[in-house]
Amino acid sequence: MVFGVSIDWTLLYTNRRPKRVSLPTYRFKEKSIWFEKAQLRHIALKGASHTKNQGAYGVLHPLVHENISDFFAQQFRSRFSGEELCLTDHVIAGQSILPAVAYLEMALFSAMKASNREQSELAGMCFNNVVWVSAIQFDKAPLDVSTPLIPEGDNKVYFEISSQAHNYPHCRGKISWHDAKSELIDIKEKEQQSHMQLSQQQCYAMFTAMGVHYGPAHQAIHTLRVGTDYVLAHAKLPPVVATEAQQYTLHPSILDAAFQAILGFSVDHGALENAQTQVQGSAIVPFSLDALTVHAQCAEEVWILIQRQPSSAQSQLEKFNISITNVKGEVLVSLTGFNARPISGNGNSQLSSGKTLYFQPSKVRAEIQDESSNRN
Numbered sequence: 001m002v003f004g005v006s007i008d009w010t011l012l013y014t015n016r017r018p019k020r021v022s023l024p025t026y027r028f029k030e031k032s033i034w035f036e037k038a039q040l041r042h043i044a045l046k047g048a049s050h051t052k053n054q055g056a057y058g059v060l061h062p063l064v065h066e067n068i069s070d071f072f073a074q075q076f077r078s079r080f081s082g083e084e085l086c087l088t089d090h091v092i093a094g095q096s097i098l099p100a101v102a103y104l105e106m107a108l109f110s111a112m113k114a115s116n117r118e119q120s121e122l123a124g125m126c127f128n129n130v131v132w133v134s135a136i137q138f139d140k141a142p143l144d145v146s147t148p149l150i151p152e153g154d155n156k157v158y159f160e161i162s163s164q165a166h167n168y169p170h171c172r173g174k175i176s177w178h179d180a181k182s183e184l185i186d187i188k189e190k191e192q193q194s195h196m197q198l199s200q201q202q203c204y205a206m207f208t209a210m211g212v213h214y215g216p217a218h219q220a221i222h223t224l225r226v227g228t229d230y231v232l233a234h235a236k237l238p239p240v241v242a243t244e245a246q247q248y249t250l251h252p253s254i255l256d257a258a259f260q261a262i263l264g265f266s267v268d269h270g271a272l273e274n275a276q277t278q279v280q281g282s283a284i285v286p287f288s289l290d291a292l293t294v295h296a297q298c299a300e301e302v303w304i305l306i307q308r309q310p311s312s313a314q315s316q317l318e319k320f321n322i323s324i325t326n327v328k329g330e331v332l333v334s335l336t337g338f339n340a341r342p343i344s345g346n347g348n349s350q351l352s353s354g355k356t357l358y359f360q361p362s363k364v365r366a367e368i369q370d371e372s373s374n375r376n
Helices: 037-054 100-114 187-193 200-209 239-247 252-266 269-274
Strands: 074-080 090-092 095-098 125-132 143-151 156-163 171-177 196-199 212-214 221-226 230-236 276-279 284-294 301-308 320-325 331-342 364-367
Touching: 074 100, 095 100, 100 125, 100 143, 100 156, 100 171, 100 252, 100 284, 187 230, 187 301, 196 200, 200 212, 200 221, 200 252, 221 252, 230 252, 252 284, 252 301, 252 320, 252 331
Parallel strands: none
Antiparallel strands: 074 143, 090 095, 090 212, 125 171, 125 284, 143 156, 156 171, 196 221, 221 230, 230 301, 276 364, 284 331, 301 320, 320 331
């Protein structure tokens, strides 16, 4: 009986009934434990979210669905139907592409799961020597993506992201754990020192003109400010994906906004006199990353500071350092040595070839706001 209600337990069985077993003779601890209504609601919402996003219960994570490890390898698998927002809202040259930033979250979650680490042990988790070899494009359902892990000594793991359609990894790198101290960035100072601002509408209109179509789930940038030697973006997790925020450490919408914000370095500052700007060059896709350090889970509202990394005169690679902070300026995620490739070419065959990718746009013009004239 529960709360004085008699239950006919025989209704649970058909032809075969279970056998009785003997209970221990010692006294049970006289303490009742019941779920609170808030807890039950959280469990129900979590289950509903999984059903909506993945079409099935029991997935480990929105981007990592099952553990298929065996005696020979530690490996996780994801199966995408093509209806996921990370695919429908991330279209380049007319092709649905799994965002490169999603690979990092997939690898991070898999490594945390395989090493039995809790969310509280995130601080100091580092990616090193990450290379995005080629894009994962959605051709037909289902799209199977695997994340194999190979231990490399104490606190180090090598990872790959691969799909069933190719015999080479789309992304590879290493994960390790170290002691790391977070920094504090004066966001107000950076805001005041900027001299140009672009709105959300202006930013994504430029991307559209370059053949990169971001749907609502990947339009996290609200404002983009440009300074003398930096770009500062204010980003918020789009409402369409906000309900699943706690399931991620590096939410693809936020991390993709950090890479999108590099657009600010392509703005023509000389066009300010006519209150216009133009984007020079082409859109970019991630190519390599020297290091990424996680200090804490990404917040739903963040500031993103991007600066060019100093380089030698001989080096022709342009790299960027990126800091993602909360509203107080506390660094949550730091990236160093991020390098991207321009999107070039005009054939869809290059989307997964492992070579420089897909197309070359023309220059783009858009109205902007000159902040220097409005500042007291």
